[in-house]
Amino acid sequence: MDYDLGPDAGELRKRLRQLISTHIPAGFLGACTDDPQDLATTESFCKLLASEGLLALAWPKEHGGGGGSIWQQTVLREEMWAHHEPRGPQYMGINWVGPAVMRYGTPEQKAQHLSAIAAGEVIWCQGFSEPEAGTDLASLRTRAVPDGDGWRITGQKVWTSYAQMASRCVLAACTDPEASKSRRLTLFLIPMDRPGITVRPIRSMLGPHHLNEVFLDGVQAFRDEVLGEVGDGWRVMREALAFERVGIARYARCESLLDRMRAELGDDWDRLPESIRARWVRALVDLRAARLLAYRAVSLLDEPSAGAAASAARIAATTCDQQVAELLFDVLGPSALDSGASAPLHGAIEDHWRYAQAATVASGTIEVQRMLVAHDVLGDHR
Amino acid sequence: MNTALPEDIAEFAAVAAKRLARLGGPSAALQAETDDRVRREARTTLTELGAFDLDVRSASDDTLAAAVLCQAAGATALPYPLVEELLAIDGERLALVNPETPRIDHGDLPGGWVAADLDGTRYRPQPGSRTSAKLGPFLVPATLSEPEGTVPAADVDLHLVLGSWRILGALQQCLEIVTGHVRTRVQFGKPLADFQAVKFAVADASVAVRGLHELAKYTVCRPEITPAQVRSADALVLRLRAADAARQVLRTSHQLLGALGFCDESDISVLDRHTEPLFRLPASTEELALRLIPGVRDGHLETLFSEPVATA
Numbered sequence: 049m050d051y052d053l054g055p056d057a058g059e060l061r062k063r064l065r066q067l068i069s070t071h072i073p074a075g076f077l078g079a080c081t082d083d084p085q086d087l088a089t090t091e092s093f094c095k096l097l098a099s100e101g102l103l104a105l106a107w108p109k110e111h112g113g114g115g116g117s118i119w120q121q122t123v124l125r126e127e128m129w130a131h132h133e134p135r136g137p138q139y140m141g142i143n144w145v146g147p148a149v150m151r152y153g154t155p156e157q158k159a160q161h162l163s164a165i166a167a168g169e170v171i172w173c174q175g176f177s178e179p180e181a182g183t184d185l186a187s188l189r190t191r192a193v194p195d196g197d198g199w200r201i202t203g204q205k206v207w208t209s210y211a212q213m214a215s216r217c218v219l220a221a222c223t224d225p226e227a228s229k230s231r232r233l234t235l236f237l238i239p240m241d242r243p244g245i246t247v248r249p250i251r252s253m254l255g256p257h258h259l260n261e262v263f264l265d266g267v268q269a270f271r272d273e274v275l276g277e278v279g280d281g282w283r284v285m286r287e288a289l290a291f292e293r294v295g296i297a298r299y300a301r302c303e304s305l306l307d308r309m310r311a312e313l314g315d316d317w318d319r320l321p322e323s324i325r326a327r328w329v330r331a332l333v334d335l336r337a338a339r340l341l342a343y344r345a346v347s348l349l350d351e352p353s354a355g356a357a358a359s360a361a362r363i364a365a366t367t368c369d370q371q372v373a374e375l376l377f378d379v380l381g382p383s384a385l386d387s388g389a390s391a392p393l394h395g396a397i398e399d400h401w402r403y404a405q406a407a408t409v410a411s412g413t414i415e416v417q418r419m420l421v422a423h424d425v426l427g428d429h430r
Numbered sequence: 431m432n433t434a435l436p437e438d439i440a441e442f443a444a445v446a447a448k449r450l451a452r453l454g455g456p457s458a459a460l461q462a463e464t465d466d467r468v469r470r471e472a473r474t475t476l477t478e479l480g481a482f483d484l485d486v487r488s489a490s491d492d493t494l495a496a497a498v499l500c501q502a503a504g505a506t507a508l509p510y511p512l513v514e515e516l517l518a519i520d521g522e523r524l525a526l527v528n529p530e531t532p533r534i535d536h537g538d539l540p541g542g543w544v545a546a547d548l549d550g551t552r553y554r555p556q557p558g559s560r561t562s563a564k565l566g567p568f569l570v571p572a573t574l575s576e577p578e579g580t581v582p583a584a585d586v587d588l589h590l591v592l593g594s595w596r597i598l599g600a601l602q603q604c605l606e607i608v609t610g611h612v613r614t615r616v617q618f619g620k621p622l623a624d625f626q627a628v629k630f631a632v633a634d635a636s637v638a639v640r641g642l643h644e645l646a647k648y649t650v651c652r653p654e655i656t657p658a659q660v661r662s663a664d665a666l667v668l669r670l671r672a673a674d675a676a677r678q679v680l681r682t683s684h685q686l687l688g689a690l691g692f693c694d695e696s697d698i699s700v701l702d703r704h705t706e707p708l709f710r711l712p713a714s715t716e717e718l719a720l721r722l723i724p725g726v727r728d729g730h731l732e733t734l735f736s737e738p739v740a741t742a
Binding site for chain 1: 609633645727
């Protein structure tokens with residue numbers, strides 16, 4: 049038993065930090081800002097990572113990846129999220145769209161999509177949630193009606209992150225409303241510039257680009273754009289999302305912010321109220337447990353217990369996100385509400401607090417995670 | 431990285447759990463409150479398991495074996511000061527005490543004692559007599575000599591770590607009991623486990639126990655090159671987390687078992703009453719957190735951003 053991330057983990061971490069400090073401007077808060085330069089920064093950084101074999105680090109080499117280990121991938125995930133995800137929206141293509149195409153895609157789909165993702169040349173979005181189907185995805189209403197050798201898709205998606213930036217979408221639609229829930233859906237790999245697609249941004253406290261509506265009005269879909277088999281979308285979606293079940297390394301962002309805030313405060317840190325410093329300790333304790341739960345989930349790979357382990361890790365990490373957000377707001381006092389370059393840590397704390405509110409909602413609510421853990425513990429008791 | 435217990439340790443853990451359970455578990459612990467033979471049998475069993483042949487201070491495999499043995503002791507509410515005897519100094523059991531109000535669990539047992547506080551200051555304790563306490567029925571008040579030097583910081587750390595493994599075992603057993611109860615107890619025409627509020631409470635308790643388990647494994651197998659101050663911070667982190675988890679899981683257990691959980695017929699009651707001293711003493715979670723504050727400043731409370739760059 050050991051908790052060593054591998055002989056080259058330290059070097060990889062250093063290299064990633066070097067690249068970030070050299071190529072990512074101070075005060076960078078991710079691609080989802082009002083400044084279009086931030087998106088451009090992520091695009092050039094993805095290409096840089098790709099050129100060093102670091103973007104698709106854990107992908108097999110045959111698909112343009114680096115052939116790295118799951119622990120190297122873990123280091124990459126931690127360093128990227130700790131530094132406000134300088135890959136921008138492309139992390140999604142790397143983390144689950146690509147692996148899903150590897151498993152379910154046709155040879156033509158693999159040839160078309162994998163090298164583009166590995167090269168850092170494409171942004172994907174995920175067309176799953178709908179106004180009437182959020183957590184309960186199997187009940188979504190967007191219809192794909194047979195039309196010639198393909199389908200016409202009509203409906204509405206909502207909360208679709210990066211839809212304005214994306215050139216491609218993994219779109220879930222109902223191909224057979226009479227079938228059981230598990231056989232109703234089909235996944236399509238659709239270009240976002242196809243006629244009939246309209247994106248409308250939703251203003252939100254999270255900031256621009258996080259939330260969008262996507263309207264689909266008779267959008268044409270071709271047979272060779274189906275990922276997996278027709279009617280098998282629910283299974284593909286569930287299994288594809290399992291590639292990313294550990295989720296983003298929220299604990300790493302929290303530890304980073306606490307570290308930066310402590311450095312920024314210098315000797316003033318010792319003058320913080322004792323109650324605040326004790327909360328600081330507790331936050332670090334909880335973050336360590338969250339990190340170890342994530343490592344446990346990663347180590348279980350495809351074992352049956354991996355799903356519940358990942359849900360436990362997500363519950364721990366997302367609650368830490370909010371715990372740290374509140375702690376840092378209390379540390380800052382009134383200036384916590386300031387945003388922009390002149391705000392503490394260039395606005396990173398204010399940004400974190402806003403984004404942390406979504407931590408227990410996005411990518412599977414904390415209630416769903418609790419249900420999954422409870423099912424693992426309680427089993428089928430009837 | 432390999433987060434699973436080595437096979438031989440997992441096998442020893444299974445044997446220890448079975449052997450200690452055969453003593454009678456919490457019901458035997460309850461009997462021990464009035465019958466000293468149970469505590470003597472507990473020691474005999476521990477001896478047969480090879481507990482006191484373990485070199486817990488310097489052989490990493492033996493430390494791990496001691497950890498899983500403590501976990502089994504926690505799960506069965508074993509009425510014996512196992513951690514204290516595993517860390518005996520010159521044949522005298524080592525008790526961690528709060529010097530302001532010294533208490534020693536099982537301090538009435540025959541044999542000598544050494545006491546130390548969390549700073550490692552060593553005392554010669556004079557244990558008093560058992561009281562009729564409900565919480566910590568084997569806890570005895572003690573008086574301490576003037577300080578008599580120190581015990582190694584590593585002993586204090588290991589005491590906290592092994593005690594946390596005992597707490598872990600107790601909490602895992604509580605969760606097991608609660609799970610069985612809510613699956614079978616029918617109210618309003620359906621098992622309690624069908625109610626979402628119950629599911630959520632079980633899930634949160636499970637996350638707390640899982641997190642403690644991972645932290646316990648991580649802490650007990652830190653590499654030998656880890657600086658002593660970091661190891662001390664690690665031990666405090668684990669005990670703080672164990673005590674927090676204990677409060678949460680025991681509260682959930684009582685709530686979900688209802689009145690049954692307060693009765694000594696229920697193992698939850700015994701596990702709770704007998705485990706209380708472990709996570710309340712020698713220091714509250716508030717004090718443990720205060721002790722860790724300097725570790726934030728000087729980096730001994732490690733994070734991903736500690737220098738040098740941590741590899742785990």
